Amino acid sequence: MAANEQDILAGLGKIINEITGIPASEVTPEKSFVDDLDIDSLSMVEIAVAAQDEFGVEIPDDQLKNLKTVKDVLNFIQG
Amino acid sequence: MSANRVRVVVTGLGATTPVGGDVTSTWAALLAGQSGVETLTADWIDTVPVRFAGTAAVDPAEVLPRPEARRLDRSEQFALVAAREAWQDAGAPQVAPERLGVVVSSGIGGITTTLNAYDTYRERGWNRLSPFTVPMLMPNGPAAWIGLDLGAQAGVHATVSACASGAEAIGSAMDMIRAGRADVVVAGGTEAAIHGLNIAAFAAARAMSTRNDDPAGASRPWDRDRDGFVLGEGAGIVVLESEEHARARGARVYAYCAGVGYSADAHHITQPEPEGRGIIMAMTQALNNAGVSGQDIKHVNAHATSTPAGDVGEAQAIAKAIGTHPLVTSTKSMTGHLLGGAGGIESVFTIKALQDRIVPATINLHDLDDGIEVDLVHGENRKLPEGDIAAVNNSFGFGGHNVSVVFKGA
Numbered sequence: 001m002a003a004n005e006q007d008i009l010a011g012l013g014k015i016i017n018e019i020t021g022i023p024a025s026e027v028t029p030e031k032s033f034v035d036d037l038d039i040d041s042l043s044m045v046e047i048a049v050a051a052q053d054e055f056g057v058e059i060p061d062d063q064l065k066n067l068k069t070v071k072d073v074l075n076f077i078q079g
Numbered sequence: 080m081s082a083n084r085v086r087v088v089v090t091g092l093g094a095t096t097p098v099g100g101d102v103t104s105t106w107a108a109l110l111a112g113q114s115g116v117e118t119l120t121a122d123w124i125d126t127v128p129v130r131f132a133g134t135a136a137v138d139p140a141e142v143l144p145r146p147e148a149r150r151l152d153r154s155e156q157f158a159l160v161a162a163r164e165a166w167q168d169a170g171a172p173q174v175a176p177e178r179l180g181v182v183v184s185s186g187i188g189g190i191t192t193t194l195n196a197y198d199t200y201r202e203r204g205w206n207r208l209s210p211f212t213v214p215m216l217m218p219n220g221p222a223a224w225i226g227l228d229l230g231a232q233a234g235v236h237a238t239v240s241a242c243a244s245g246a247e248a249i250g251s252a253m254d255m256i257r258a259g260r261a262d263v264v265v266a267g268g269t270e271a272a273i274h275g276l277n278i279a280a281f282a283a284a285r286a287m288s289t290r291n292d293d294p295a296g297a298s299r300p301w302d303r304d305r306d307g308f309v310l311g312e313g314a315g316i317v318v319l320e321s322e323e324h325a326r327a328r329g330a331r332v333y334a335y336c337a338g339v340g341y342s343a344d345a346h347h348i349t350q351p352e353p354e355g356r357g358i359i360m361a362m363t364q365a366l367n368n369a370g371v372s373g374q375d376i377k378h379v380n381a382h383a384t385s386t387p388a389g390d391v392g393e394a395q396a397i398a399k400a401i402g403t404h405p406l407v408t409s410t411k412s413m414t415g416h417l418l419g420g421a422g423g424i425e426s427v428f429t430i431k432a433l434q435d436r437i438v439p440a441t442i443n444l445h446d447l448d449d450g451i452e453v454d455l456v457h458g459e460n461r462k463l464p465e466g467d468i469a470a471v472n473n474s475f476g477f478g479g480h481n482v483s484v485v486f487k488g489a
Contacts, residue, residue, distance in 0.1 A: 021146035042210040049207055 091169025338369025
């Protein structure tokens, strides 16, 4: 994993912990938001809003629904 | 009063107030005569003529888990904290979801959320708003979150009547149990309105004290030098239960929630009716509804907000509707005025007074205004008599709403 990707993962873990209470250490690339982390669609909106502030990347609604795993979000943010 | 009517008891109490983060600490502070009113340090403070308020003693966002707190308006945070305390205090009753209800109100709702969200929308755009903005600002939000927390399905309601909201909620909850719609109802009021706009708006109505050099002395019901109310925040919640349900599970019973009276002044949108006809009607109806006489009432927790117009009129109305004998106090002298939360916390205080047979003194009352014949408790706390005792909690609101609730000792 590139250093940049590690930083993004750490930032994402912090955001998800803040919003859902899930420990940041459980936020790993292979995890599915719905099946593994039990994150609902409104929480995903909160995460997307926070990620926009943190990483400066806009996540449109039609893209958001395709982001199923943590890895999907990492890839989207890295463009 | 019908002999076979369902009797309603109080089995749980919860409160978070400017003088304490729970019932025990709040009640101890009231009996010690402590004020919860302090100078504010908010960034908007120089924009308003009132620079103090009764900020909650314990920040609810520090008590609740962070992921939960961030989805809740502060008024909802207070309500959940107090409701959880009350529910545990009642022994977390086993009750079928379809027999459990909630009636919890706020006078203003999630106004800080509304104002902050408006700033976000204008400065950063719609898509930066939290998806929880609507449930945070809606006035039924506190009731709805408590209902979700407890799984209540018998009906979740929010009665809105400005500063009478909390008392109206408790009256409505009692009516709900009497009507057979529920066995257990969680009821009360909450408010979180310490914000520059609200203070500016109440100050524009010339309703607030501007005693900026003496915050702790600013709320002074019935004192000749009173100059307006002091804003407070927090929540007070009770668990009401049919007596049959409570006895069957061996619950501790604090008091009977014995009667409620409602009226409307139909006089002026903010000014009290000078003869006190509306509030006399509410108290008289509450006594009739409870099946008690004026002589049975030994204590009144008055609405008395420290405004020039309201306090003396209420004292005179108490004398007419009940008599001059009850021990009358205004705990707002210590907590400030919690608006829609007032009827919630003051019902808790009325019940504690019956339980401990003691009435906390009104503080800051040094120079009694003219025209008051009722027995105002000030200087020191006073004991309630042995034997059967009952008490009234009064709450009145902008709009001319009047609510009186009667509690009887267990």
